[in-house]
Amino acid sequence: MTIETKTNRRGFYTQAIFALNTLLAAALAVPALVYLLVPGGRKRKETFVDAGDVSHLAPGAPVELSFQQSRIDGWRVSTEKRTAWVVKTAADKVIAYGPQCTHLGCAYHWEEQPKQFVCPCHASLFSVDGKVISGPAPRPLDRYVAQTRNGRLFLGPLRQFGESTATDETNPERAA
Amino acid sequence: MKKQLKKFLEALDDRTGIPSGIRHFLGEDIPASSGWHQVFGSVALFMILVQFFTGIMLAFNYAPTAGQAYDSLRYIMTEVTGGRLMRGLHHWGASMVIVIVVLHMVQVFIWGSYKKPREATWIAGVILLLLTLAYGLTGYLLPWDNRAYWGTVVTTQIGASVPGAGPWVSRLLGSVGEIGVVTFARFYALHVLLLPPLTMLLIGFHVYLVRRHGVAPQPQDEGKPKKKFFPQQVFRDTLAIFVAFAILFTLAAMVRVPLERIADPTDTSYIPRPEWYFLFLFQSLKLFEGPLELVGTVILPTLAILALIATPFIDRSHLVQVRQRTLAIGIVLLAGIGWGGLTLAAVRGTPPQTAAASIDFSGPVQWMLLKPAELAGLHYFRQENCGRCHNVLRGGEAKAGPVLADAARRHDRDWMIRHFADPQSTSPGSAMPPVDISPAQMGDLAAAVSALTPESGDLLAITPDFVSSGAAVYQKNSCGGCHVVNGAGGRIGPGLNGLAARRTEAWTAEHFINPQKLSPGTPMPVYPLSKKEMQDLISWLFTLPEKSPT
Incomplete structure (x- = not known):
């Protein structure tokens, strides 16, 4: 064996070792990254829960409703008590706000005078249509995807302002 | 670049010794x-x-x-x-x-x-x-x-x-x-x-x-x-x-x-x-009975481990060529044959698992919530080969009949039953032959077709055979007249969801043949089911969810 073929072989072995190890590392790393980082493929259907009778609500006067909603938490499904500030608009449309201030998540409440939502933590004020009047809150109140049917209010997931709150038509029956 | 890398490696070596350690490791004689x-x-x-x-x-x-x-x-x-x-x-x-x-x-x-x-x-x-x-x-x-x-x-x-x-x-x-x-x-x-x-x-x-x-x-x-x-x-x-x-x-x-x-x-x-690698042990236990069982469970495995540990002290002969190590090769061959034989015997000897135990819960199991009529309908769907001309979901291979996933939106139960009995009466010019089953069975088939929606997935593909045939036996014998399954049926007898937790399969089988013996005074009549019918029906009943879905 000449020295040249010997060095050639050495070079081949070295390159093959690097190539095979790279492939092995990739075959482990890629599935691991996908496993850890790519969210599950199954899209959950929006489920609506019955939050109660809203047929007697007076327009423009928010009330706090509490209801049970199930939350999917990894492999667990838990039923939790949720609340919503519900207001009927002049146009007979029902809006349901999430109960937390959009600043740092404090529970706000409704003040009859001067008709504002008031957050006790940092004095954010919201109007009856959820817009920020003053204070540190960065965006209007979050809203539940909502639908009324036969005078009862059905609530879906909570959405931030700007996200679509359009409902998918087939749904409330499934939840009821 | 190369020079810098070399310098970096040298510096790293001075401080950690890692590069020369690797070199030393790879350079082993x-x-x-x-x-x-x-x-x-x-x-x-x-x-x-x-x-x-x-x-x-x-x-x-x-x-x-x-x-x-x-x-x-x-x-x-x-x-x-x-x-x-x-x-x-x-x-x-x-x-x-x-x-x-x-x-x-x-x-x-x-x-x-x-x-x-x-x-x-x-x-x-x-x-x-x-x-x-x-x-x-x-x-x-x-x-x-x-x-x-x-x-x-x-x-x-x-x-x-x-x-x-x-x-x-x-x-x-x-x-x-x-x-x-x-x-x-x-x-x-x-x-x-x-x-x-x-x-x-x-x-x-x-x-x-x-x-x-x-x-x-x-x-x-x-x-x-x-x-x-x-x-x-x-x-x-x-x-x-x-x-x-x-x-x-x-x-x-x-x-x-x-x-x-x-x-x-x-x-x-x-x-x-x-697990397969323990099957040989599992099998060897069968060779020993009564007080001798300890030989199989404890004594032999312990001896085998001790023999392995003692190997270098037993064989102290001089090293010879591999080809001349016939005893060692013989021992390995014997052990291999023994292991293989025991494993094979164990695989052959284990009775098949019950149908209910073979369900893969990491797959879709929404068929479990179907009502007996829907499941029985799936049985007739299979029996009458409806799938030869109809796809359940869109996107399958082209077939003569329409896709059934949204049939329920277009037609009600009565229409479907008339259609099954005489396809041309409801769909003039249709090439579909009449379905040759009883009117009650057509009702079940209509229920099954109505359950096939795009949201429910391919129920036909995921429902095990024993489940649909078990439900067909249930429907044929009108069990639903007295019992509730998945929210459907009468209230005279006990609901059957959760049966698996209350009774054994053997008890249930005997109860069909001799209900009075096991539940004196019960209004349940005797059901002389065939062996296959009994097996399918019981297997299905034992897969029912614990609680009836509402």
């Missing part, structure tokens, strides 16, 4: 006879590291308590992207480790590499083999499905039968009386907290000893110059590792690892089966 037969040790080490890696990955999404383990594993397999692959790698990887560790051992045994001064290396290897088996034993319980539960019941009972030490073994495994949450915690702790560091320590010691004594030479190496570990042998090891991993990856990607129903301590019909 190995005998001239070294070759492909010595790759197994490296492959075993790599495969164990893969197990550590995939095990950690699974732990990221796994709840290690008996209450949630099953749900979290099901979550991994059905919801986490790549979760099924990850579990497949860990599951099949466990088998691969065993296979490769045994191959490694067989090679060392045949070549006689355990001889003086390598006795300690060999003994450390035997202990590593036992640790590998301990991983298999403890990991088996962690999915907490029926298979895990009942397999572990057998294991812990064998442990409890050891004379003298039995009760202490039970204490240690938390399996006094029955296995439960304590057993689970112990097995989990052993599997992930105790065994891995122990394995790492022993592997470190094992590899250290290999380096200390050098790779075992052969008689023909006398006077020949040594080779270097790098690059030729490193290349062989790497290629072997690559092939082994490719096999593992293919297995994990192609072969579904099932998840059975959640562990059910009341399920007396379950036939426990150990």
Whole structure:
């Protein structure tokens, strides 16, 4: 064996070792990254829960409703008590706000005078249509995807302002 | 650039010694006879590291308590992207480790590499083999499905039968009386907290000893110059590792690892089966009866382990050529034949699992919530071969009839029944032949077709055969007149959801034949079902969800 073929072989072995190890590392790393980082493929259907009778609500006067909603938490499904500030608009449309201030998540409440939502933590004020009047809150109140049917209010997931709150038509029956 | 890299490596070496350490490691002298037969040790080490890696990955999404383990594993397999692959790698990887560790051992045994001064290396290897088996034993319980539960019941009972030490073994495994949450915690702790560091320590010691004594030479190496570990042998090891991993990856990607129903301590019909590499032990227990059982469960395995440990001290002969080590080769062949024979006998001898036990809960199981009429309808759908001309979901191969997924939106039940009886009366010009079943059965078929919606998925493909035929038997005998299943039926008799928790399959079978004997005064009539009907009906009833869905 000449020295040249010997060095050639050495070079081949070295390159093959690097190539095979790279492939092995990739075959482990890629599935691991996908496993850890790519969210599950199954899209959950929006489920609506019955939050109660809203047929007697007076327009423009928010009330706090509490209801049970199930939350999917990894492999667990838990039923939790949720609340919503519900207001009927002049146009007979029902809006349901999430109960937390959009600043740092404090529970706000409704003040009859001067008709504002008031957050006790940092004095954010919201109007009856959820817009920020003053204070540190960065965006209007979050809203539940909502639908009324036969005078009862059905609530879906909570959405931030700007996200679509359009409902998918087939749904409330499934939840009821 | 190259110069800078060199400078960096030199600086790194001054401070850590890592580069020269690696060089030293790769530059090890190995005998001239070294070759492909010595790759197994490296492959075993790599495969164990893969197990550590995939095990950690699974732990990221796994709840290690008996209450949630099953749900979290099901979550991994059905919801986490790549979760099924990850579990497949860990599951099949466990088998691969065993296979490769045994191959490694067989090679060392045949070549006689355990001889003086390598006795300690060999003994450390035997202990590593036992640790590998301990991983298999403890990991088996962690999915907490029926298979895990009942397999572990057998294991812990064998442990409890050891004379003298039995009760202490039970204490240690938390399996006094029955296995439960304590057993689970112990097995989990052993599997992930105790065994891995122990394995790492022993592997470190094992590899250290290999380096200390050098790779075992052969008689023909006398006077020949040594080779270097790098690059030729490193290349062989790497290629072997690559092939082994490719096999593992293919297995994990192609072969579904099932998840059975959640562990059910009341399920007396379950036939426990150990992992394939323990089947031979399982089978050898059948050779010993009564007081002799201890011979199979404890004495023989202990003797085998002692014989392995004693091997270097029994065989103290001079090293000879591999070809002349006929006794060693003979022993390996005999052991192989014995193992193979026992395993084969065990595979042949185990009765088939009940249909209910074979359901894979990591797949879609929404058929479980269907009402008896819908399931029976699926049976007629299959029996009448409707699928030959109709697809259930859009996007299948082109067929003569329309897709059925949204048929219920277009037609009601009465229309469907008229259509089944005389297709041309409702759809002039249709090429469909009339369906040859009774009007009641047509009602069930209509219910099934109405249940086939785009949202429900391919119910036809996922519903097991025994379920639809069992439901057809149920409908034929009008069981729904008195019993509720999944929210449908009469209230005279008890509801049948949760039957599996209340009764055994044998009890239920006898109850059909002789209801008065088992429930005196019951208004239930005698049902002389055929063997197949009985089996399908009972199997289906035993898969019903515990509570009737509302």
